[in-house]
Amino acid sequence: MFDFSIVAKWFDNLLRVTCGLGDFWVILIECVLVGLAILLAYALLAIVLIFMERKVCAYFQCRIGPVRVGWWGTLQVLADVLKMLVKEIFVVDKADKLLYYLAPFLVIVASVGTFSFLPWNKGAEILDFNVGIFLVTAISSIGVVGIFIAGWASNNKYSVLSAMRGAVQMISYELSLGLCIISAVILTGTMQISGIVEAQTGPWQWLIFQGHIPAVLAFIVFCVAGNAEANRGPFDLAEAESELTAGYHTEYSGMGFGFYYLAEYLNLFVVSGLAATVFLGGWAPINIGIEGFDTVMNYIPGILWFLGKTFFVVFLLMWIRWTFPRLRVDQILNLEWKFLMPLSLIILVLMTICVAFNWTFTIV
């Protein structure tokens, strides 16, 4: 397996030794480069995801989606982005100006923040704390604040309603999201994302195999809760078009709206990426314990494994989104508090028992 930290170390050496720069400059240059890389990946992935969403949605609805702009419609999203960029950002008269301008940035900060925790390859985790996965859930909560502020600052009854719904829903579902992650943490014994992925290398070591029944259940609950957390699918009642015009971003135009749009799709990617990292092994290739097969699989770069798994989960979530109708507020809260919460607590207990009695699935 290719270790990306070789490249990182080489570059660090290049700056420190060959160019003879001090600590400050080295760290500054590296931070700027990494930041640029993150933002570039963020924008590119958003374009890919929006295109994918439109195509997948079209295919589920027996259409073929965008086909005019560029080959097979590939430039459609780019055209949309350009359109959004040249639009005027229009402020409502009686809006709370400060909060109104602040809200999209909070949402985008939460989204970029969680985005930079994803493990792209071996040695290519950008943020890798010892409490990594815990911090991800913490940062993702900033997004709720952004949505709530947006609804409040817009001075629009629909936006406030939508913000209330969004806050209620996202805060509730964070519980089962967190509990599912904790059950994974119990299994791997670490909160560090690189450690969680490292624990999943080797034959049949992905958590979903390793932790068998509780892990599969946790994966399902994680997908449901993650879908709600990203404000999508059957849980998009924060932006229920038929009831609330557009929801919390009704009063936003131009790139203000663009940020919400970006954040929505990137949250989808982050949730799928986390599901892929925690349960499907992140960049860890599939190994089945047969020498030849494993070597071939190990030759496939980790980033391809990671993107492949993530887009698989993204497709699952899109499939769910375009299948089920939107839930009501009370139904959403019912689902969370009466079904998912108890289930994730049971998963937690089951997982603990499995780990304590060494009933996990391991081939050593």
Place this chain on the structure above:
Amino acid sequence: MENKLSYFGEVREALKTLSIGLKTTIKEFFTSKSTEQYPENRKTTLHIAKRHRGRLVFKRDENENYKCVACLMCEKACPNGTIRIMHEMITDPETGKKKRQLIDYEYDLGDCMFCELCVNACNFDAIEFTNDFENAVFDRSRLILHLDKEVYRGGSLPEVIEGGANWEIGTFNTGTKTK
């Protein structure tokens, strides 16, 4: 509807119905799509039913003579006042009989609602609808047509007048290439 289920009964029912939904949509995902790609397929797989009412034309015989006798039945039948007919009385110099003659048959495509009452009212089988549907122009005045002055030979898509490409009921001509 009083249909109380137990807690686990509810879960079971939910899982069952949700999986039915997912099965249905994934099947739809892999069926061939029904979108017909219009401007691309104009000259290849486009099918427009022959009975489709695109616009009104005069029927003409092989010498390109029309049959309209300016009886005004169509003008009276039209609920929108789409048709305006100008005519004059002329006297046949041989027999001395008076006869109506058509001067101008004005048909405003922009006002027409394609009800076909004019065609039904015509006693001389002089007018009919064709399936020529590409009627977009940049100016409303260009929609005012003088049917007796023009000799209609199939508009912008003459090959579609008879229906165009083969098509079966219940299917879609989704490709853009002729088979």
